[in-house]
Amino acid sequence: MMESKHIDESNEKKQDDETQQELPLDQYFASIGIHDDSPEQQKENELPSGKESKEPSALRRVFNFVLTVVICFVIAFLITRFVIRRNTVKGTSMVPTLYHLDEIFVEKISRLFAGGLKRYDIVTADTNRKASDGEEMIIIKRVIGLPGERVQIENGHVYINDRQLEEPYLPESVRTYPHNPDYASVLLGENEFYLLGDNRENSQDSRDIGAVSRDDIEGKLLIRFYPFSRFGVPD
Structure with missing residues (x-):
């Protein structure tokens, strides 16, 4: 009887060992107190x-x-405030270059630097006046006179420092006449520009309001994007 009991205990131990060996390794190690x-x-x-x-x-x-x-x-906000801005042309003062309701982009960087604005550039400017509808009056004109130059309007032509200005963007038949005698001959200051509309017979410009300060110029024409039939950079 003693021998039989010994055999049974051995079998039980053997079965326990086999059961433990059948466990996954991580569970087996955990069961004996070893952790990964x-x-x-x-x-x-x-x-x-x-x-x-x-x-x-x-x-x-x-x-x-x-x-x-x-x-x-x-x-x-930063781009529209300091870099580029969309404007709508209102009026016919720049015909035949720009037309009423043309949509344009103007860049606002060039105006900040000396030499950034050149003759014949088209710019937008604040006139410090109010339009008939009470809104701020922004004009779009062409740069004619540069800082330090003398601009004169005589005999239907524009003169810069006593030399007649060539204006290839205008029809040959167009003549330029002064509006206000006080601004028919102007010596421009260090940061002043003389601006004129291309439609000389129907434009309020420096002939009416005098020289325009650099600080009042808002931007330079970059491109006309609408209407698509006139898409591009005007001359």
């Missing part, structure tokens, strides 16, 4: 549950979207 402390295992143990991992991700997406929208608005 590798970085991979620690990282796996630290992973949040499925629900917890999704919530921060959704919040992060919302935050990124809002941040992107804010950045876009700031960039758009």
Whole structure:
């Protein structure tokens, strides 16, 4: 009887060993007090549950979207305030170069530097006056006289420092006459420009308001983008 009991105990021990060997290694080591402390295992143990991992991700997406929208608005504001601006031509003072309701872009960088504005450039300027509808009166004209020059209007022509100005963008039949005698002959200051409309018979310009300061010039014509049939940079 004693021998039979010994055999049974051996069989039970053998079965226990086989059961332990059938366990996965990580569970087996854990059952005997040995744990896997590798970085991979620690990282796996630290992973949040499925629900917890999704919530921060959704919040992060919302935050990124809002941040992107804010950045876009700031960039758009800075560009339109300091770099480029859209304008609508109102009136016919620049015909045949620009027409009523033409849509244009003007850049606002050149005006900041000496030499940035050249003769024949088309610019927009604030006249410090109000239009008939009460809105700020912005004019679009062509640069004729530059700082330090003397501009004279005589006999239907424009003279710069006593030399007749060539104006190839105008029909040959066009003549230029003064409006206000006080501005028929002007010596321009250091930061002053003499501006004229291409439609000389129907334009309020420096012949009416005198020289325009650099500070009052808002931008230089970059391109006309509408109507598409006249898309491009006017001469």
